Amino acid sequence: MEVNSGRITPLLSDVSERNGKPLSTLKLNAKILRELNLIRYREDSGGVELSELGRFVLDLLKEDYVREPERRAGDPTSRIPLGELTRRIGALRRRVLRMVEEAGSGHLSSSLSSLTIIATLYLAKMRHDPKNPGWELRDRFLLGKGHAAPALYAVLAECGYLPEGELSRLGCLGGLLQGHPEASIPGVDSASGSLGQCLSIANGMALSGKMRGMDYRVYVLLGDGELEEGQVWEAAMSSAKHRLDNLTAIVDRNGLQLTGPTEAVKPLEPLADKWRAFGWKVLEADGEDPRDILLALQEAEAVKGRPTVIIASTVRAGSSSRKGWRRGL
Amino acid sequence: MREDFGKALVTLGMELEELVVLDPDVSTSTRTCYFAERFPDRFLNVGISEQDMIGMAAGLASTGMLPIATGFAVFVVGRGWEQIRNTVARQKLNVKIAVTHSGLSDHGDGPSHQSVEDVALMRAIPNMTVVVPADGPSAAEALRASAYHRGPVYMRLGREGAPRVYLEGAELSLGAANLIREGSDATIIANGIMVSMALEAAELLAEEGLDVRVIDMHTVKPLDLGCLERAARETGAIVTAEEHSVIGGLGGAVSEALAELRPTAMRRIGVGDSFGTSSRTYWELLEAYGLTPKAIADATRSTVGRRI
Ligand SMILES: Cc1ncc(C[n+]2csc(CCOP(=O)(O)OP(=O)(O)O)c2C)c(N)n1
Numbered sequence: 214m215e216v217n218s219g220r221i222t223p224l225l226s227d228v229s230e231r232n233g234k235p236l237s238t239l240k241l242n243a244k245i246l247r248e249l250n251l252i253r254y255r256e257d258s259g260g261v262e263l264s265e266l267g268r269f270v271l272d273l274l275k276e277d278y279v280r281e282p283e284r285r286a287g288d289p290t291s292r293i294p295l296g297e298l299t300r301r302i303g304a305l306r307r308r309v310l311r312m313v314e315e316a317g318s319g320h321l322s323s324s325l326s327s328l329t330i331i332a333t334l335y336l337a338k339m340r341h342d343p344k345n346p347g348w349e350l351r352d353r354f355l356l357g358k359g360h361a362a363p364a365l366y367a368v369l370a371e372c373g374y375l376p377e378g379e380l381s382r383l384g385c386l387g388g389l390l391q392g393h394p395e396a397s398i399p400g401v402d403s404a405s406g407s408l409g410q411c412l413s414i415a416n417g418m419a420l421s422g423k424m425r426g427m428d429y430r431v432y433v434l435l436g437d438g439e440l441e442e443g444q445v446w447e448a449a450m451s452s453a454k455h456r457l458d459n460l461t462a463i464v465d466r467n468g469l470q471l472t473g474p475t476e477a478v479k480p481l482e483p484l485a486d487k488w489r490a491f492g493w494k495v496l497e498a499d500g501e502d503p504r505d506i507l508l509a510l511q512e513a514e515a516v517k518g519r520p521t522v523i524i525a526s527t528v529r530a531g532s533s534s535r536k537g538w539r540r541g542l
Numbered sequence: 543m544r545e546d547f548g549k550a551l552v553t554l555g556m557e558l559e560e561l562v563v564l565d566p567d568v569s570t571s572t573r574t575c576y577f578a579e580r581f582p583d584r585f586l587n588v589g590i591s592e593q594d595m596i597g598m599a600a601g602l603a604s605t606g607m608l609p610i611a612t613g614f615a616v617f618v619v620g621r622g623w624e625q626i627r628n629t630v631a632r633q634k635l636n637v638k639i640a641v642t643h644s645g646l647s648d649h650g651d652g653p654s655h656q657s658v659e660d661v662a663l664m665r666a667i668p669n670m671t672v673v674v675p676a677d678g679p680s681a682a683e684a685l686r687a688s689a690y691h692r693g694p695v696y697m698r699l700g701r702e703g704a705p706r707v708y709l710e711g712a713e714l715s716l717g718a719a720n721l722i723r724e725g726s727d728a729t730i731i732a733n734g735i736m737v738s739m740a741l742e743a744a745e746l747l748a749e750e751g752l753d754v755r756v757i758d759m760h761t762v763k764p765l766d767l768g769c770l771e772r773a774a775r776e777t778g779a780i781v782t783a784e785e786h787s788v789i790g791g792l793g794g795a796v797s798e799a800l801a802e803l804r805p806t807a808m809r810r811i812g813v814g815d816s817f818g819t820s821s822r823t824y825w826e827l828l829e830a831y832g833l834t835p836k837a838i839a840d841a842t843r844s845t846v847g848r849r850i
Contacts, residue, residue: 317822318650359654384650386821386830392652406654407617408590438567441589471567472575472587478567479589 289507324364326529343373358436359393359405374400409442438470453492467529500525546678548573596625615644615657645785647700656818662790676737683714705738719766725755728779736783742835788812
């Protein structure tokens with residue numbers, strides 16, 4: 214978005230007309246960008262402008278730092294038709310927004326950036342049975358970035374692990390749904406919330422599967438900022454040592470952490486090379502595209518003798534279009 | 543409290559050129575962002591790496607800087623504990639650890655982010671000073687006192703604003719408890735946000751004719767034994783109140799001291815042996831955990847009845 218002296222609504226209407234995106238979506242995006250301190254504006258009057266941080270991010274994007282991953286060819290196997298999956302993810306997106314709004318706290322944009330990945334895993338990929346949450350042979354999922362709990366809860370409810378009504382009680386005193394995942398919540402395979410711990414836990418689960426001859430797979434979703442915790446790399450060495458090919462890690466590569474872009478706070482790049490050097494098979498995927506995620510997951514499953522990490526580029530702003538993000542919206 | 547802390551850091555930064563602030567990617571939450579804005583060259587965002595942060599602070603301190611390592615209580619103390627013990631405290635390095643979001647104050651985030659064990663963990667480390675200020679002005683004073691104290695200090699603050707107990711420029715000297723209300727029938731010894739509740743409890747009890755002393759034991763280590771012994775001798779009934787587990791914190795420290803110094807009828811108000819939980823407001827959460835003026839008053843009344 215160019216620095217503009219107009220008011221926010223007419224500006225967005227204009228963008229909406231030019232790009233065929235609904236005005237409500239753009240308004241939500243603008244709100245989130247403001248919340249992230251990337252842009253500044255007032256509802257009623259005055260201009261819209263990029264903050265210093267916003268300018269920084271835009272510069273990074275201009276350098277094509279957030280790469281458009283190459284789309285994979287072919288059709289993935291999916292438990293439900295892709296069209297239906299996409300439609301349900303759209304509905305989940307609105308539900309997450311409502312949950313966080315109602316609760317009055319929670320990391321909205323971080324939840325939305327993980328939503329497509331979590332929903333794709335649970336609705337289309339993982340072997341699990343909501344009627345039997347304790348099933349020993351189920352695939353496991355760990356949310357390393359536990360602050361995306363609203364996204365996980367919405368997906369669990371969508372699967373039938375939780376009554377829909379629970380979602381509106383997120384964070385209520387005495388309620389089931391805590392600010393971060395708790396093991397007492399049906400469908401949650403591990404508590405989290407303290408960043409950096411889940412890859413180790415996933416290693417344990419994957420090892421146990423091998424020791425006990427069970428063929429379940431273990432999935433763990435990590436934030437990119439989360440990778441700054443040393444424990445992640447201790448664990449990464451363990452996964453490689455034990456050749457955990459029943460383990461897939463997915464990095465939610467939205468480029469941001471709490472106080473700014475990862476590359477400004479503690480540069481992670483070249484990230485793929487780091488994982489490779491630690492003995493992992495590295496795949497890149499479009500984390501906003503269920504089809505691409507599924508194809509990458511399928512590819513990961515075929516890798517033998519070592520663990521796989523999927524670096525999934527996502528958008529932490531609620532938009533489903535990386536191109537839109539490039540434009541600043 | 544974090545607001546006052548953030549502003550006090552800027553003031554101190556103007557005074558002390560060697561002061562550096564370290565942040566593990568939470569400066570907007572701890573309010574060290576004010577310092578970052580004012581002194582970008584003396585602000586280090588180390589990323590989500592609490593252990594790395596403590597080690598770096600140790601290195602900075604041993605080469606002449608005055609590092610203030612900040613963050614959320616549970617992650618800094620939890621992750622960084624062994625680095626704090628083995629690198630900072632064992633060498634008596636001049637590192638200040640100042641955390642926010644302690645106790646139950648991070649009510650929305652829930653048990654993973656709440657911290658009711660940190661005082662116990664820090665108190666067990668030799669050479670460590672542990673301070674838990676009651677409100678904004680005393681947080682600012684505690685920060686100043688810590689900065690001018692030589693050696694490691696742990697300062698524990700909440701996320702939410704605390705009711706005011708002191709006026710601006712409150713006196714606070716490390717290791718010297720503040721007697722904030724005289725009384726002869728019983729003594730409530732509190733710190734952190736519970737100090738204002740202790741005062742309210744004393745008011746409630748005054749209506750029943752009980753004359754209750756209130757002590758702000760902001761420094762849990764070293765404990766002000768003189769003040770404690772006097773309170774035990776003169777009032778014969780002691781109640782502690784803290785936003786922390788009843789195990790190992792202020793209640794633990796006071797019981798340990800009195801058991802040897804002068805066995806006295808006692809009760810501890812705090813979080814029972816349990817984790818926190820999520821809640822949409824802080825105050826309903828404190829109430830659910832029995833951290834209220836009424837609970838303190840009830841405990842005090844029953845302790846008076848059990849005086850030895
Ligand atoms: C050990 C630990 N330290 C700090 C935090 C506080 N915290 C919560 S979210 C967050 C940023 C996470 O960034 P990233 O992993 O990139 O996830 P994003 O929200 O950007 O998707 C931080 C520092 C935490 N939850 N755990």
